[in-house]
Amino acid sequence: MRYNINKASWNLKIGAIVGLLFLHIPLLLIILYAFTTEDKSYQFPPPGYTLKWFKIVLGREDIWQAVGLSLRIAIISTLMAIILGTLAAAALFKKNFFGKESITLLIILPIALPGIITGISLRSAYSVAGIPFSTLTIIIGHATFCMVVVYNNVVARLRRTSPNLVQASMDLGANSFQTFYFVILPNLGSAILAGGMLAFALSFDEVIVTTFTAGQQTTLPIWMLNELIRPRQRPITNVVAVFIICITFIPILYASYMTRNTSDAQDSLK
Amino acid sequence: MINFIVNISDYFYRNKNFLFLLFLLPPLSWLGIIYLGSLLTFLSHSFFSLDGFTGKINYTFTLNTIFELFNSRANFDILIRTVGLALTVTFGSALIGFPIAYYMAKFTSPKVKIFFYIAIMLPLWSSYLVRVYSWKLILAKEGIINWFFGKLHLTWLLDKILSIPYIGGPSLSISYIGMFLVFTYIWLPFMILPIHASLERVPNSLINASLDLGASKRQTFYKVILPLALPGIAAGSIFTFSLTLGDYIIPYIIGTSKFFIGQAVYTHQGTAGNIPLAAAFSLVPIIVMIFYIKTAKKLGAFDAL
Numbered sequence: 314m315r316y317n318i319n320k321a322s323w324n325l326k327i328g329a330i331v332g333l334l335f336l337h338i339p340l341l342l343i344i345l346y347a348f349t350t351e352d353k354s355y356q357f358p359p360p361g362y363t364l365k366w367f368k369i370v371l372g373r374e375d376i377w378q379a380v381g382l383s384l385r386i387a388i389i390s391t392l393m394a395i396i397l398g399t400l401a402a403a404a405l406f407k408k409n410f411f412g413k414e415s416i417t418l419l420i421i422l423p424i425a426l427p428g429i430i431t432g433i434s435l436r437s438a439y440s441v442a443g444i445p446f447s448t449l450t451i452i453i454g455h456a457t458f459c460m461v462v463v464y465n466n467v468v469a470r471l472r473r474t475s476p477n478l479v480q481a482s483m484d485l486g487a488n489s490f491q492t493f494y495f496v497i498l499p500n501l502g503s504a505i506l507a508g509g510m511l512a513f514a515l516s517f518d519e520v521i522v523t524t525f526t527a528g529q530q531t532t533l534p535i536w537m538l539n540e541l542i543r544p545r546q547r548p549i550t551n552v553v554a555v556f557i558i559c560i561t562f563i564p565i566l567y568a569s570y571m572t573r574n575t576s577d578a579q580d581s582l583k
Numbered sequence: 584m585i586n587f588i589v590n591i592s593d594y595f596y597r598n599k600n601f602l603f604l605l606f607l608l609p610p611l612s613w614l615g616i617i618y619l620g621s622l623l624t625f626l627s628h629s630f631f632s633l634d635g636f637t638g639k640i641n642y643t644f645t646l647n648t649i650f651e652l653f654n655s656r657a658n659f660d661i662l663i664r665t666v667g668l669a670l671t672v673t674f675g676s677a678l679i680g681f682p683i684a685y686y687m688a689k690f691t692s693p694k695v696k697i698f699f700y701i702a703i704m705l706p707l708w709s710s711y712l713v714r715v716y717s718w719k720l721i722l723a724k725e726g727i728i729n730w731f732f733g734k735l736h737l738t739w740l741l742d743k744i745l746s747i748p749y750i751g752g753p754s755l756s757i758s759y760i761g762m763f764l765v766f767t768y769i770w771l772p773f774m775i776l777p778i779h780a781s782l783e784r785v786p787n788s789l790i791n792a793s794l795d796l797g798a799s800k801r802q803t804f805y806k807v808i809l810p811l812a813l814p815g816i817a818a819g820s821i822f823t824f825s826l827t828l829g830d831y832i833i834p835y836i837i838g839t840s841k842f843f844i845g846q847a848v849y850t851h852q853g854t855a856g857n858i859p860l861a862a863a864f865s866l867v868p869i870i871v872m873i874f875y876i877k878t879a880k881k882l883g884a885f886d887a888l
Contacts, residue, residue: 321690322800328682333699335679336706336771339717342727346720355723357730397610404606416607419614422622425872427829429845430865431622433852438621457618460610490592511708518710521832537712541719541836554713561709566701 340558347551355547366548376536376553383533386448387516390455394512397456398463399505406471423458431458432525439526446528454526455519459512466508467501474500514561533557626869629862640858648859652867658847662867665844668759669827672766673820676774679767680819681812684778689787707772715833718765722756722837729755752839762837769833770826774819777884781815782808814883821872821879828868844868 321329347366349359370376401420405413423431435454444450478500482492520534527535537557540550595602632648634641652658687699706714721727732741745751745758752758785808793803831845842850844864851861876884 321686325682325686325690329686332679332683332771332775333702335768336702339714339721339768340706340709342720343713343717354725355720356725357720357727397613400606401610404603404610408603416611419619420610423614423618425825426622427825427845427865427868429829429831429848430625430869431618433848433861433865434621434625435617436852437625437628437858438617441624453617457614460614488589488593489596490589493592514708518712520712534710534712537710537716538832541712541716541832544719550716554710554716557710557713562705566705 343551343554343558347548347555349548349551352548366552370549370552370556373549375531376533376549379531379533379536382448382530383517386451386455386532387513390452390459390516391509391513393452393456394459394463394516395505395509398460398508398512399467399501401460402464402467402471406468420461420464424461428458428519428521429525432522435522436525446526446530448530450526450528451523451530451532454522455516458519458522459516462511462515463505463508466504466511470501470504510567518557518561625858626862626866628859629866631859633857633859638856648863649866651860652863658864661842661844661847661864664841665828666871668762668766668843669824671763672770672827673774673823675763675767676771676823677778677816677820680771680774680778681816684775684815685782685808685812687775688779688782688785703772703775707776711769712832714769715765715836718761718768718837719756722761722764724754724756726756756837757839758837759839762833765833765837766823766827766830770823773822773826774816777818778812778815781818782812785811814886817879817882817884821876821884824875825868825872828871 346355346359348362348364349356350361350363351359401416405416431454435450435457439446439450474497478496479492482496483489487495518534520532520538523532523535524538531539533553537550537553540546540553544550595605628640629648630644630646632641632643632645633639652662683699683703687696691699723729729738729741732738741755744760745753745755750758750760752761755761790803790807793807794800798806829845831843831849834843834846835849838846844867848861848864851857851864879885
């Protein structure tokens with residue numbers, strides 16, 4: 314009896330399909346609910362369909378302000394994470410030295426520990442230092458845990474880049490700056506970009522650390538969390554949820570598209 | 584100007600150690616001072632105590648705050664409840680995740696594999712809150728699950744399940760079973776990916792050898808494939824277990840009035856103003872995870888990542 318590699322048993326097929334449905338039906342349901350005419354409950358199936366909630370959301374100042382704030386925070390913390398993460402990757406990818414493992418652990422720690430611990434730690438540090446809560450305090454928190462995704466991407470790329478490349482460039486007459494600018498940087502570019510996009514998605518969606526480091530500011534996730542705790546405007550929330558789904562899908566699809574030909578596609582999305 | 588830049592970059596190229604320090608200094612000082620500094624300050628509060636009368640923190644070394652976790656029945660229940668939930672969620676995700684990972688690793692063409700890969704990545708990276716919200720729609724009284732059971736005239740069955748202690752709750756949207764479903768749904772991709780990675784490394788020839796040597800398909804699965812997938816399951820369980828331990832939003836939104844560690848931390852630092860007890864509670868997931876990761880490492884979890 315040969316193990317036929319192209320044939321899965323029916324049990325396995327059904328198991329895989331059920332698992333995939335379990336992963337995707339909830340998001341599809343939100344999209345369905347965005348069009349419902351019912352605004353007092355989560356009635357299924359929806360009694361009717363309408364587009365009017367999309368129009369109402371377009372006119373909602375408070376939501377757009379929250380979106381604007383979230384975008385601003387995500388952009389700035391992504392830039393900081395790119396700088397810090399790339400530097401850390403450049404320093405750590407090859408060298409072996411005493412304490413390297415501890416430093417690697419330190420980079421991973423902010424995302425490995427529960428967000429609530431990071432959040433409260435930063436919050437009490439701010440209040441001890443007398444720093445008032447502002448957009449900046451949120452950004453500091455976000456940059457801290459976004460660093461690791463950029464680091465992961467860049468370190469994976471650097472490990473796969475052959476050192477011969479640099480030597481070849483030098484042998485062929487490029488000076489060290491030209492080598493950096495024309496050989497190393499383009500090579501790293503897509504890894505930095507992919508890492509940056511994931512950092513952006515991570516920051517745009519973050520709520521726990523934000524809760525503790527924000528004062529009166531309302532980012533989009535905080536607006537969403539308030540609606541989750543006390544649902545007051547269900548149809549509006551549905552539409553905003555669809556909007557968030559679209560916004561976070563773009564960088565992810567783009568990041569996986571960009572790393573599609575390299576074998577680090579798996580690393581980049583981790 | 585150009586010459587100047589080239590000179591600088593030449594200098595860096597020749598003095599690698601200087602460059603190394605220059606690279607390492609900004610991220611290291613950021614993490615070391617801002618992050619680690621505030622983290623250790625907060626956690627060290629677990630060795631202080633709250634003065635019950637003044638409501639101020641008493642900065643003398645004591646272990647009483649940590650003992651309070653185990654001495655008080657309510658606090659101890661919180662620890663047990665959270666660890667129990669985290670284990671259940673881990674088990675559930677392994678059960679649901681395994682078939683997908685197995686199918687994806689062994690029975691797909693490269694094209695279909697990319698489809699699976701994206702299908703798992705999209706939920707993993709899409710908004711946490713939106714995904715929790717979607718379950719609010721699903722678990723609601725007028726939502727799809729109740730509708731489905733109603734259509735099948737099985738509403739009585741659902742009510743029966745909900746009335747079981749430790750599993751149920753007053754309604755689906757405020758119940759342990761609801762919480763279990765949401766947690767499993769949210770962390771499932773973290774379980775699928777490492778299992779897939781470890782199964783992909785099992786050579787087909789090994790499976791064929793087992794079958795050729797007379798093992799049945801069933802025996803091959805239990806004696807060859809499953810043990811080799813174990814490092815992957817262990818790796819995935821690190822995520823599902825630790826993420827469940829620290830989460831406070833899902834128990835807050837879907838859960839019953841019984842607290843979990845995350846909520847306890849949240850309430851003690853917030854309304855109660857008891858930072859020492861909050862810090863003591865925060866130590867629990869950290870310490871549990873250290874032991875958990877040590878065990879997982881023995882099972883080979885880190886080779887499967």
